[in-house]
Amino acid sequence: MNAVAEQEEKVIQSQPVETAREFITPGVNILETPDAYVLEAEMPGVNKDGLNIHVEGTILTLVGRRQSAPAANFLYRESGPGDFRRVFELDPAIDTAKITAKIEQGILSMTLPKAEKAKPRRITAS
Amino acid sequence: MIFAKLQRPNYGGISPFHRMVTLRDELDNLFQLALGQPLETPFDPDRLPEGCLPALDLYEDNDGLVVKVELPGMKKEDIAISLEDGTLTVSGERKQDPRFDEATVCRCERVLGRFERRVSLPCKVDAGKIKAAYTDGVLTVTLPKAEEAKPRQIPINIK
Numbered sequence: 001m002n003a004v005a006e007q008e009e010k011v012i013q014s015q016p017v018e019t020a021r022e023f024i025t026p027g028v029n030i031l032e033t034p035d036a037y038v039l040e041a042e043m044p045g046v047n048k049d050g051l052n053i054h055v056e057g058t059i060l061t062l063v064g065r066r067q068s069a070p071a072a073n074f075l076y077r078e079s080g081p082g083d084f085r086r087v088f089e090l091d092p093a094i095d096t097a098k099i100t101a102k103i104e105q106g107i108l109s110m111t112l113p114k115a116e117k118a119k120p121r122r123i124t125a126s
Numbered sequence: 127m128i129f130a131k132l133q134r135p136n137y138g139g140i141s142p143f144h145r146m147v148t149l150r151d152e153l154d155n156l157f158q159l160a161l162g163q164p165l166e167t168p169f170d171p172d173r174l175p176e177g178c179l180p181a182l183d184l185y186e187d188n189d190g191l192v193v194k195v196e197l198p199g200m201k202k203e204d205i206a207i208s209l210e211d212g213t214l215t216v217s218g219e220r221k222q223d224p225r226f227d228e229a230t231v232c233r234c235e236r237v238l239g240r241f242e243r244r245v246s247l248p249c250k251v252d253a254g255k256i257k258a259a260y261t262d263g264v265l266t267v268t269l270p271k272a273e274e275a276k277p278r279q280i281p282i283n284i285k
């Protein structure tokens with residue numbers, strides 16, 4: 001049902017610790033169409049250069065790095081410190097070679113197309 | 127699926143009490159549902175909890191104040207900024223991607239809808255020189271200090 005499931009913490013731990021900086025979990029919207037899954041992740045302050053999308057097997061890792069906050073006198077601060085990171089386990093039906101991504105005004109939009117054989121189809125009896 | 131609009135993981139803008147308040151309301155609703163009573167706090171998309179407002183930063187440097195608001199995925203035209211009586215107001219509406227209306231929704235964590243943030247500025251600013259930019263989903267408003275609010279060095283002639 002929820003085919004793009006969130007991976008458990010163990011995956012994160014099994015990977016080398018990149019930095020000591022704290023990661024924020026970006027909010028995501030995921031929808032399913034007959035042909036593909038569409039994922040939108042909120043990463044304000046991240047541009048194309050700061051984005052790192054990694055697929056290994058069925059594990060999708062999204063990392064968005066942004067400029068550090070200026071060393072200024074903060075009177076009020078609500079934005080989270082550090083970069084964004086989230087790990088998903090993909091439905092095996094997703095054709096990982098055809099995944100596309102773009103980032104626009106802090107929203108990462110990804111299209112994860114389903115493999116041909118996984119798409120629903122109508123079978124007519126002869 | 128409309129309830130799911132309020133779900134959001136640990137995001138910078140959420141106040142620490144938001145989850146507790148939400149949890150309390152949800153428990154109340156659960157008991158009332160079980161008892162077959164009408165819900166005390168019906169869902170109202172216009173009355174989003176405080177924590178769903180976009181995160182705002184305010185910092186100061188020598189020349190002025192800088193306000194940053196995290197507003198991912200908006201259009202420049204949909205953001206309104208105004209200054210009145212030393213209060214800066216940023217408002218707008220975050221709209222749903224139309225694709226989400228038809229397809230099957232697996233996860234819905236982004237907070238959408240109308241928002242308004244107000245911040246009282248701690249010093250006088252030069253209203254004519256305010257600049258705003260919207261890049262990478264972050265709105266940055268630069269407010270130069272008014273001349274009288276700038277730190278000044280007064281030379282003293284010792285006789």
